[in-house]
Amino acid sequence: MRPSRTAPRRAAERLGSPLFRRRRLGTEERRPDAAPRVLVLTARVGGGHEAVGRTVGAELEAAGYAVESRDGLRAMGFALNWALTRGYRSQARHLPASLGAIFAVTSHPAGAGAVRGLVGVLYARRLMRLVREAAPDAVISTYPLVTAALGRLRRDGSLPAPALAIIPDYGVHPLWVIPDLDLHLVASPRSAELAAAAGGTATPVRMPVAPxxxxxxxxxxxxxxxxxxxxxxxxxxxxxxxxxxxxxxxxxxxxxxxxxxxxxxxxxxxxxxxxxxxxxxxxxxxxxxxxxxxxxxxxxxxxxxxxxxxxxxxxxxxxxxxxxxxxxxxxxxxxxxxxxxxxxxxxxxxxxxxxxxxxxxxxxEARDGGNPGEGPQRTEIRTILAGLLNGEPERRPASRGWRLRPALAGIAAACLVSWSLFASSGAAVGARALSLDVVGAGASGDRAALAVRVTEPETAAAVQDLAEARRLPLAVFTTARAAGGLAPSEDLSFGIAEEPSGFLPASLRDRREARDAAARIARATGREPRFFLPARHANLAALAEAPPRAGLVMASPAGTEKDPAGVVLADVSGLTPKEARSEIDAALEDLEEAGLECAPLEEL
Structure with a gap:
């Protein structure tokens, strides 16, 4: 049933909205019988954020609200908008592993808080200019980083109107949840539980779709x-x-x-x-x-x-x-x-x-004969919004556990994320904290795996023959070229060895070479390689360089003073078969002297 226009108007009157007085957010005087204003903020990152913005806007307009839809991400800055709209598309098409790395880092409260803090410090004021022009009675965001900026504005009191976020995915990620926001509109009770676990207030709604x-x-x-x-x-x-x-x-x-x-x-x-x-x-x-x-x-x-x-x-x-x-x-x-x-x-x-x-x-199976849309009956967004405007939203006091100034907090959070992404020591801590499947990250115990990096086909064949003759549980990592020397084997582990590319991150060409190496290893051995060994020191950012479905390996070079527990790397790149056997024997002796058993990589 379509609610009358008077219900939102009475709700707005109780809040002292700009329907009944001039407000600093806007400049014009509005008539007392004007419809409550709702500002819907979207982003052109994929099509879903704009689609849900259009559908919720249509639903609210049908309910008597005056809706204005704007690109909130674009209002926050050209550079940010360009990086996310173009960058996400490139990531999803060419570097899908990087999406998993970013998702994992921001799944931890520290990572999610770091991003929210930086966005709030750098972009909230820019977004406020758009909000001030619209002078809304309520703001609804469909994109997480826009939501983060709104949360900052609600927390510091710059935004007096209630702010809501729509999360159309059933799986709610902690980064999408902003504790300072009034309400998160989610798809199911399970989604609401995930949002609550991340510190937000959420309610399940019937998500708007086109009629x-x-x-x-x-x-x-x-x-x-x-x-x-x-x-x-x-x-x-x-x-x-x-x-x-x-x-x-x-x-x-x-x-x-x-x-x-x-x-x-x-x-x-x-x-x-x-x-x-x-x-x-x-x-x-x-x-x-x-x-x-x-x-x-x-x-x-x-x-x-x-x-x-x-x-x-x-x-x-x-x-x-x-x-x-x-x-x-x-x-x-x-x-x-x-x-x-x-x-x-x-x-x-x-x-x-x-x-x-x-x-x-x-x-x-016979196709379900139920009516389209039949299922759990949930409250529609227009009803939730009218209820929110009918009374002063409960405002939770800002947390007092974080006493650093916002700029310093953002810098500290950025440093934490950078350390966990790009430093090997931080990657070990981050892998454990985020429950990432990174082999060798912070490993301990009385077992270690021996990984061998090979770049020559003849040496690859010799290493495989040595391992099979002596029943050594080696993990053989080869480049695309060296994969030509491998043969089918059920006893060894195989992985991709990234080609060195200097100091800078791997180019798209290098990543294509890694995928080519994975394909050649699979053809030569009859098994898809499960592991990826980066050319530089391993960190969580290296997940962006790994081929799909290849797990990251963090290895310690053989012969170093570092505790060899975890994965030890014998790098025989460019060596002859005879020289490679000597390097492997030396690495095995190091493990024996350390009292470690050589174990298959899959068992770590």
Missing amino acids: GFRDTPDREVARATLGIPEEAFVALLVGGVWGIGDLEGAAACALHSGAYTVVVTGENEKLKRRLEKRFAGVRGARILGWRDDMPRLMAAADCLVQNAGGMTCLEAIESGLPILLFDPILGHGELNARVMEEEGLARVANTPEELGRLLRESAS
Whole structure:
């Protein structure tokens, strides 16, 4: 039922809003019967933040609010906006491991607090200029860093209007939760629990989606309109506005399972052309670019295959479309997939084999006959907002445990994050604190693994022969070139040795070489390499350089005074087979003198 315009007006009167008096945030005098103003702040980082901003704006306008939508990230500064909009897209496409590293660091209270502190110190005042122009009665943010700036403004009293954040992902990350904010609007009770654990106040709501997803056409009509066979099992593959994720691998898997496969590549025209070329003439393959008829596509499909969650999954849930999450994006995609699976909203496939099995199972199951959008009935956002405006929001006093001045606090937090990211000692502490699977980080005990870095094919073959002849549990790390000397083996561990590239971080070419090395090692040994050994000293930032699904290894050079517990590295780069055997023998003697047993890398 649509609420009357008088209820928000009475709520605003109680708060002493600018409906009834001139306020410093604005300059114009508004009539007493004017609608309450809501400022919706979004960001062009992916498509989800803008999409949820549009849908919540439409919902509130229908309820009688005056809504203004603005790009909050852009208002915070050109450089920040450019770095995040362009940088995130590049990360997701080319450096997915870096997303996992950043996500892991900011999962810890210290990391999340550092980012929030820096954003508040550097950008809150810039955002306040936009807020002052809009003179809102309430502010709603859809992007975490904009939310962080709003939290700073609420804490110091610059923003008198209540501030809310919308978090459309079911997996709520600590960085997205701002303790100083009035309320976080989340997708489920489990999401609210995660937000509360991060120090925020949250309530589950019915997430806003475009009306078309709540009133989808009949499947038969949708298929006839789209030219899709009526009796086919249809898998809809979506990678968001940027076409991110392994859509090519997912499409190949879906076609192999017998599904009629519809791939939506969004604005990624390069991916669209590549898929059209690969699947040209393949029966049952349909490659599409950007679409504005997603409700019809979802109505025609039998399941959605996606890799992150967000708005696309919310739309599928409202449409009654089963969801399969394939090879989720590192970091927030994995968290969202885990929570959605726990709540029975999606099934997760981490490998092509698992995706094929789930597709075959989905094809054998009858599609849910429930009404679109049927499920837990939750409060709508317009009702939550009216309730918030109906009484003075409870203001929690600012924490007194942090007494440093804001600028110093931000600098200290930045130093902490930099130390944990780029220093080997900090990486060891950070890996334990963040529960990261980094082999050799702060290891102790009476066992150690011996890793061997090889750059020559002949030496790689000799090292493998030595290990197998003497039954040594070595971990052999090779470059792409050296991988040519390897042979299939079930007893040894294999990994990628990054090519040295000087002081600067690895270039995109170097990262492509690392992925090429991984592929060559897999072809030579019959096993996908599970570990990555950086060329420089190992730190958490090196996760950005690792190929997908390759764990980072932190090793100590053989022959140093450092405690050899953990992973010891025998670097035989450029050595002959005879010289390499001598280096390995010396490293084994060091382990024996230290009283350490040489163990397989997987067992550490």
